[in-house]
Amino acid sequence: MEDRVKKELIAVVGPDRATDKPEDLVAYSLDPHIEEHLPDLVLYPLSTEEVSAIMKIAYREGIPVTPRGSGTNLAGETVPVKGGIVLAMSKMDAILQIDSDNRVARVQPGVINFEFQQEVAKYGLMYPPDPSSWKMATMGGTVGTNSGGPKTLKYGVTRDYLLGLTVVLANGDVLRTGGLAIKNVTGYDLTRLICGSEGTLGIVTEIIVRLIPKPRASRTVRADFPRLEDSSNAVAAIIGAGILPAGLELMDRVVISAVEADAKLGLPTDVDAILLIEVDGDPEGLDAQVRKIEKILEDNKARTVMAAANAEEADKLWTARRSAVSAMARLRPNTALEDATVPVSNLTEMIRRTVDIAKKYNLQIGVLAHAGDGNLHPLVLFDQRDKNELQRVEAATEEIFRAALSLGGTLSGEHGIGMAKARFLPMELDEVAMSVTRRIKESLDPKKILNPGKFV
């Protein structure tokens, strides 16, 4: 980047909110993805106007711009592969408005998902999208990746709660989409176009979301299944019985062993799967629902079924699930967390194939799943300094994607494509879909400066 341009960019935000010091560039060269690349400059804007001024300069000069929240995304979305500017949105962290009468809120992109949820809970309201990274993830980041979470099955993903956005386009123009009204069908749904676009179409600087009343109670049930297919049958039967759990999580044998070795929670290590089921709603109706679930689990050959008597017991049951990623990660230096997703009826088959792939490539792979919506999280363990193992990881990952697609699934249920899965995109999108994708990108970002080197 030319000094002249750098000076001009720094002048927009001032020297306290701009840096090109080597340590800072190193700290912004990464996200959880394995590859890293140094940016030339990191800027911390505080307003839509500043972002617009930055984009005008970047557009004029053709400088790449990679927006970033907390950098917790899992597909390399925020690695600045082409250098240029990292726009760190973390300081734009104000909750601008919570309107409890109309059940809408306006926030800046740097607000942390968890903190926002805590805040709306004070009004008896809930914002359901709850990615596992919710304590770090920003609202802007969850819009960029259209995040889901354990509650997705019942409540949907980020895009289902977006009412409007303020977006700075590649040339610095400010686009306002949607509004405060809950129903709005005016024009193209530009809000949803931006949601999940991973910073390739514009920089989100303000977000309007809708909120829902917070359920008054919840209950948790755990079931241990000696056989994997019985657990899948139970999942299908629960949903078939008209029950929509707020969480329906599965841990496979590998993960159970790792958690038990690490945390000693008394989990059975001789079963194929453990299911954790959470239902929420009015307390009056929950007991009957829990009894119905217990019956279904027993009918589907669960060895043990445990319903938590109170919140404390429920928390204990969830500890196992919460410790799963840590327990696995501690086994080896690196952990890749994939998110191949299949129609729920193919869940068992997909887990089986994953286990076979692990054997074939001699890798440790454990499976966590949001079982209710067929969203698998294979955890692949390795050491990135072992080149041979790294190659096997890449081959195994590709095979997992192929398996998911052949079972009618998708490359990504919730993590996105980023740079990690960019080369697999044509496996899922046909020539027409790829062409439409490219044309949308070209019309909004003709100079290809927004988050270049990613999926589009």
Add this chain to the structure above:
Amino acid sequence: MFAEAIKEDLYSCLKCAMCQPVCPTYRVMRMERYAPRGRVQMVKKYLEGDLSITKSLQEALMSCILCEACAQACPSGVRLDRVFENMRMELHETLGPKFAKKALFAALQDPLLMRLGAGIARVGSRMIVAPLNIEWKLGNIPLNRLPVFNRSSFRSRVGEIVPAKGARVGRVLYFTGCATDLINEDVGRAVVKVLTSLGLEVLVPRDQVCCSVPIFLSGARREALPNVQKNLDILDRTDVDAIVVDCATCGGGLKKAVPHLMEDLGLDTEKAHRVASKIKDVSEVVVEYLEELPIERKTKESPLTVTYHDPCHMVRSMKVSTPPRQLLAAMDDVRFVEMAGADQCCGGAGSFQFEHVEISAGVTSRKTANIRATGAQTVATGCPGCRLTLTGNLLKTGDPTVVHTLQLLAERLRA
């Protein structure tokens, strides 16, 4: 010298950022420079030869509070505290400390010099600051809120052997730390009063020196060694049941950081581990006698509302959080209220609050807000550093006073 075993940890970092939300400096600054993940990456790139030691790198690493919250949160078990401690030694050996720190280290290393300094400060605060009502601040703390030094060293007056009251049931060694010795003799007296009333003989070796945690956590690990070794020689004895501390930093240092220091420097760790296994916070010793505590049964008509602040080095380095709360619960006339984020740093961290004033103020303001939300009249804690920071920042009318937990207990002992 960066310990080889700790270098390996850097390759276990998943870059997941689970350290971010627990990091007090990141929460204030919202920049990766001030986040554990960013700092770990800097250390890694330095060791790989891609970054060199500069003032700017030093600032990033020295702006860490070493509160250990990140190490506790890390899913893959990276020992971030040890990564940063090793890196600080690299920085120190290349760049050296700032002048003010050099003077502080010199004082902490030399008991005579330290007593002389304390004497001058006592005179200064009594004769200049107090009468002139000077409104200057040191960091975020008004000068008139800084503690006044003891008239003379607590250790020199308490005696080397304080006998148990009544039948002797055991013997403990009391490592007083500099703060109690020179500033908070009220805490020292409370500790001795409580321990002896439990039937414990209390040994207070006069020649114990500064634990040196402030020196070696700044990176001056080699410079701290003489003091560290001298203390180990004094403390390594088989005729005491426990070594009692009233300061979280001394305790965390002797229990954890000193063995790590010896290990990282490739020195024999046997003695350090032997001493570490006997280190106990005073509250841990007292709760063992909870049933027999000769405590006044006071009326509950107008209870004193008390909240408790967990010092970083007590809750994480020493893993002590329940005993002080048990003591508070045992006091009839105390109503205990838990604050939100009790185990989050107060922002003080010794010299940190004077060197990183803006960050410290941000961290402290979260803590004081949480304290005020409890409506407590008193904050109990177990660290002289936290006490200093909280006292210096709870300045509004109606704000609670800050004391050591043992002071509350000592006041309630039957005569």
